[in-house]
Amino acid sequence: MENQTVGKGVKFERIRRITGYLVGTLDRFNDAKYAEVNDRVKHSIQKETGEFEQI
Amino acid sequence: MINTIIKRDGRHVDFSIEKIANAIYMSAQATGGKDYDASLALARQVTDYLEQKGFEMPTVEEIQDAVEKILIENGHARTAKLYILYRADRSKVREMNTRLMKIYEGLTFVDAKENDIKRENANIDADTSMGTMLKYGSEGAKQFNELYVLNPAHSKAHHEGDIHIHDLDFLTLTTTCCQIDIVKLFEGGFSTGHGFLREPNDIASYSALACIAIQSNQNDQHGGQSIPNFDYGMAKGVAKTYRKAYISNLAKALELSCNEDDMLDAIKSICKKIESDYGVSPVLSNDNDYHQFEAQVLKDSFNLPDEDISKAQVFALKKAVKETDRSTYQAMEALIHNLNTMHSRAGAQIPFSSINYGSDVSAEGRLVVKNVLLATEAGLGNGETPVFPIQIFRIKEGISYNKEDPNYDLFKLACRVSAKRLFPNFSFMDSPFNKQYYIQDDYNTHVAYMGCRTRVMTNVYDKSREVVCGRGNLSFTSINLPRLAIKAHGNIDLFFEDLDRKIDLVIEQLLDRFAIQSKKRVRNFPFLMGQGLWLDSDNLSLDDEIGEILKHGTLSVGFIGLAETLKVLLDAHHGESVEARNLGLEIVAHMRSRMDAESEKTGLNFSLLATPAEGLSGRFVKLDRAKYGVIPGVTDRAYYTNSFHVPVYYPISAFEKIKIEGPYHTLTNAGHISYIEMDGNPSDNLEAFESVIRCMKENKMGYGSVNHPVDRDPVCGYTGIIGDVCPRCGRYDGEEIDVEVLRKLKGLSICEAPCCDDNSLESDDKVTHPI
Numbered sequence: 001m002e003n004q005t006v007g008k009g010v011k012f013e014r015i016r017r018i019t020g021y022l023v024g025t026l027d028r029f030n031d032a033k034y035a036e037v038n039d040r041v042k043h044s045i046q047k048e049t050g051e052f053e054q055i
Numbered sequence: 056m057i058n059t060i061i062k063r064d065g066r067h068v069d070f071s072i073e074k075i076a077n078a079i080y081m082s083a084q085a086t087g088g089k090d091y092d093a094s095l096a097l098a099r100q101v102t103d104y105l106e107q108k109g110f111e112m113p114t115v116e117e118i119q120d121a122v123e124k125i126l127i128e129n130g131h132a133r134t135a136k137l138y139i140l141y142r143a144d145r146s147k148v149r150e151m152n153t154r155l156m157k158i159y160e161g162l163t164f165v166d167a168k169e170n171d172i173k174r175e176n177a178n179i180d181a182d183t184s185m186g187t188m189l190k191y192g193s194e195g196a197k198q199f200n201e202l203y204v205l206n207p208a209h210s211k212a213h214h215e216g217d218i219h220i221h222d223l224d225f226l227t228l229t230t231t232c233c234q235i236d237i238v239k240l241f242e243g244g245f246s247t248g249h250g251f252l253r254e255p256n257d258i259a260s261y262s263a264l265a266c267i268a269i270q271s272n273q274n275d276q277h278g279g280q281s282i283p284n285f286d287y288g289m290a291k292g293v294a295k296t297y298r299k300a301y302i303s304n305l306a307k308a309l310e311l312s313c314n315e316d317d318m319l320d321a322i323k324s325i326c327k328k329i330e331s332d333y334g335v336s337p338v339l340s341n342d343n344d345y346h347q348f349e350a351q352v353l354k355d356s357f358n359l360p361d362e363d364i365s366k367a368q369v370f371a372l373k374k375a376v377k378e379t380d381r382s383t384y385q386a387m388e389a390l391i392h393n394l395n396t397m398h399s400r401a402g403a404q405i406p407f408s409s410i411n412y413g414s415d416v417s418a419e420g421r422l423v424v425k426n427v428l429l430a431t432e433a434g435l436g437n438g439e440t441p442v443f444p445i446q447i448f449r450i451k452e453g454i455s456y457n458k459e460d461p462n463y464d465l466f467k468l469a470c471r472v473s474a475k476r477l478f479p480n481f482s483f484m485d486s487p488f489n490k491q492y493y494i495q496d497d498y499n500t501h502v503a504y505m506g507c508r509t510r511v512m513t514n515v516y517d518k519s520r521e522v523v524c525g526r527g528n529l530s531f532t533s534i535n536l537p538r539l540a541i542k543a544h545g546n547i548d549l550f551f552e553d554l555d556r557k558i559d560l561v562i563e564q565l566l567d568r569f570a571i572q573s574k575k576r577v578r579n580f581p582f583l584m585g586q587g588l589w590l591d592s593d594n595l596s597l598d599d600e601i602g603e604i605l606k607h608g609t610l611s612v613g614f615i616g617l618a619e620t621l622k623v624l625l626d627a628h629h630g631e632s633v634e635a636r637n638l639g640l641e642i643v644a645h646m647r648s649r650m651d652a653e654s655e656k657t658g659l660n661f662s663l664l665a666t667p668a669e670g671l672s673g674r675f676v677k678l679d680r681a682k683y684g685v686i687p688g689v690t691d692r693a694y695y696t697n698s699f700h701v702p703v704y705y706p707i708s709a710f711e712k713i714k715i716e717g718p719y720h721t722l723t724n725a726g727h728i729s730y731i732e733m734d735g736n737p738s739d740n741l742e743a744f745e746s747v748i749r750c751m752k753e754n755k756m757g758y759g760s761v762n763h764p765v766d767r768d769p770v771c772g773y774t775g776i777i778g779d780v781c782p783r784c785g786r787y788d789g790e791e792i793d794v795e796v797l798r799k800l801k802g803l804s805i806c807e808a809p810c811c812d813d814n815s816l817e818s819d820d821k822v823t824h825p826i
Contacts, residue, residue: 007770008791012777015440015477015765019667019697020507020728021407022442022477028167030174032673035693036703040762042734043709045743 057105061114063149072098075122082138083131100125148202155198162190175670179404186404196224204571209564216678218561219533219671220568221613222277227571229580230608231278231531232505235588236524237265237288238498247271248581257299258379258423261292262386266393268588269408269444273399275583276527279407279445283503283523285427286412289386290419294338296382297419300375301337302326308367313357325352339379340418341372383422388430394443395435405443411482411503413449413469414495416461424448424465428479432472438772440765446479447504450752454495456485470745473761474737475774480504480728480760483752488721492521499524504758507667508726515654516606525590526607528725530568532561533613533666535675536642537695540623541683547624547638551645558612558649562661565610569659573602610659611725612650613666615675616695617642618702622688629715630701640718643699647722662725665698672697700729709733710750717754729756733763736776771800 014026016037026034057070072095080094088094101121105113113121119142126135158172166182167173173181173190180186200223201210212218222231244253247267255261265288269280282288306319329352330336335343346368353364399406412424427446435441448469449455455462469479482504484493489502492512499522502512509528514521534557543549577584578597587593591604618628620642621635629639646663653661672694680690696702699719701712709731716729729751737744744761751759766777770792771784779787784800786792 004794005791006794006797007786007789009789010770012781012788013439013767013769014777015442015767017477017730017760017762019669020480021445022440028174028180030670030673031171032676032694033669036672039692039704040732041704041706042732043707043712045709045733045747 057102057111057113059112060118061112063115067112072102075101075118078141079122079126079134079138082141083134085137086133088134097122097125097129097131100129151198151202155195158194159191162187162194171673193224196226200224200226206564206567209560209567212557212560212564216535216675217538217557218535218564219674220564221531221533221666221671225277226568229276229575230572230605231528232276232280232509233272233527233583233588234281234283234503234505234511234523234525235268235272236284236499237268237282238284238291239524240268240586240588241288241291245586248585255292255295257296258289258292258383258386259296259389261289262390263393265289266390266397266406269394269406270397270399271582272588273406273408275580278509278528279409279506281409281411281503281505281509281527283411283501284498285410286415286420286423287498289383289423290415290417292386293379293383293419293422294336297339297375297379298326298337300378300382301371304374304378305367305371308370309353309357309359312359312363312367321356325349325356328352337375338418339376339422346372380422380426384426384430387423387427388433390427391430391441391444392435395441407506408444409447409503409505410444411447411449411501413447413455413462413465414451414484414498414501416454421462421465424462425468428465428468428472431476431478434476434774437769438774439767440476440774441478445506447482447758448473448479449482449484449501450748451484451493454484456749456752467741467745470741470748471738474741474744474763475765477760477762477765480758481748481751482758483756485752486720486755486757488724489757502757504726504728508665508728508758510724510726510757511609511660511662513654513660513662513724514607515660516658520590520607522590525588525592527589527609529572529605529608529610530565531611531613531664531666531725532564533615533664533668533671534558534561535616535679536614537616537619537623537689538675538679538682540620541679541686541689543624545624550620550624551642554642554645555649558646561612562653565612565661566657566659569605569610572605573600575601577601606659608660609662609725611662611664612646613664613698613725614643614646615666615668615671615698617699618696619676619689623686628688628702628705629699630705630707630712636715639699640722643719643722647724650724663723664725665719665723665727667728668695668697671695698727699723703732709747713747713750713754713756713759717751717756720757721755726758727756728758728760730759731761733761735763737761737763738775771797 015022016026018029018033023029026037029037059067060070062068076095076098079097080091083094104121104125105118110117123135123139126138161170161172179189181190201214204226213220241254241264244251252264255264265282272280302322303319306322310318326337329345329348333348335345335348337345350364350368353359394408395405397405431441431446450466454460455466457463473479482502484490484501492500492502494500501523502510503523504510511526511528512521512523539550539553539557543553577592577595577599583589584592584601589604590607595604617639621628621639625632625635625638627635629636650661650663676690676695683690685691699716701707701715712731713729720727731747747761764776765774767774768777768781768784770786771781773781773783784792784797
């Protein structure tokens, strides 16, 4: 006999900040915001002093 | 003989010569004509002409062509011109109606997944019946306002994307938001319009009523709702809960010593007597003389030895502290659950709520903040991250910023919770533009942030009332900055000239809207105005107009796409070159100075907003791409960059980004926020998290937050970062998993969330629909 399974079709939730508030799923993001969220890159954090590099 | 005509929709209707005559007469009237008979004579000529041409069943278009011809032939050039304009207007209306019907068709028959309009605002589920109904209303109102209410110049500028009038659907109805003083609201109780609520008596009712206040006010305005003094307001509920708990525990302890059945009433009246005689109550911090007075009264009344009294008091104190802590946690947990589940606006969305806290150093206020943070950290019923309320923790030197500060422990906790749950955000009371108002003992001077970023503090209308509570934004309109740059072909002088023209236009439009808002009466806002939430509304009666007191609010001009603007003008954005940084500041400083000048001139609170742009982020760029084509770094993405932000795709260190964006916070007095995207799981590096927040403060930001991925697998309950595979249960997105595997996980007690028991596994399975 096959074992019982769960979770078929159950998607991971990916909570993101949209403009200032959070949304529990990316499905509700409009097209532009969806593109923006996908483009976001991480900002490196220099340890210790927080000295700035000159640009 | 013409008996029938064909209408545009194809229907056949009876021919009526009066209708032609009326149309001619209306045009003639507009040029000063008063002779209906002449119009009728012209209408007869039109009929004759049509019959002559052999039309037996003419169309409306054919008749209108004939009218134009006859008018011109008869020398009525001016009337003919107006008639043509009237025709053009009518076809514009028809076109708009068709467009609206197309939108309705999309709303009705297409899922949100396929329909961008349905996802304009992620807080609204437009796939539900109430959500769709809301969108029908909203889209219909937008078209109506564009066509009939707005000044045509403003309507054109909005329609073509030079500017964006936010919440256009609510143009004639209400204002944006309000900072609700819950301390004042709860005093003596209030009415929601559907029933009266007494002044609450314990922390559980305080938290429940706070939710109701937010919900009720949300229905009177189109924006979000904010509680600026959450810690101060809830602290009063904590004090009442503690007092009750202390009395009841003392009664229990003394029942034992005195061998009595029920001493609650006796202890209650002793407490009341001490309160009225000496003005002290039992308090959480136990830093007054209450126990001393009470010991004396107890000794006199019951003839008990000192030792018994002292023991009973210590017992009651300890128990009451514990129970109050517990009750406060439960109340805060309930608040967060309520604000994530309660419905507003016909059920299509949950209230858009914000709470500000962190500056209250009282034991009660601190207990509130500790517990609201702990409840947030714990998450909702299945461990989900709460999406509301937006929480804002106040950073203030001497209060919460430095190690020796009384609320520094809460700051630490706030960092820990935010690193897991994305909230709280952080607001900075030491930045000069906030600090200038701050008085520790008066929460009404502690600047608050609402929703995405709105800030309301300056009050040129009434300088003696530069306060937080009872005020909010009235409306705001954003300018499409990149388009101005594109049109100026890189000429910076031209850019500024055009920017000034757009600012003039927006100011005029905001004033038009304000004139409409001013004609509203208290009765149109049963909660906001009827219950005295808005500043000075308690001096008005139901039928009074609200124009005068609305002047406490702000009229804001916003902007998006500073980065793309700089790209056009200098071929570099402010992340890329010092020159662009300087020009960016020059542009935004200019906009701010225009707002200040307008405030001076009108006595109204004009302010500059760093627009958050959710629906707008895609709208402007779409229109500009259609107009000007794909311009690299400008119109080549699906969105324009949020307000003054360095583009999200641009690699830059956190500290650099903060340093570049910091100065814009000073300039954008209607609201601002900066984000840092942190890599990995910040919970593992709280020190780095705190250093980002401290850096924001040191760079004089007003409001900031840290973004990081918060993923959750609803099947095993894991919350953290999930790539392709859940690190706990090992399943892929949407994949099924053996129940036995989950049982084993549970057996190892990795998962503490209740979702791990078999029932909730099933129900999770049922409610989650694949997309």
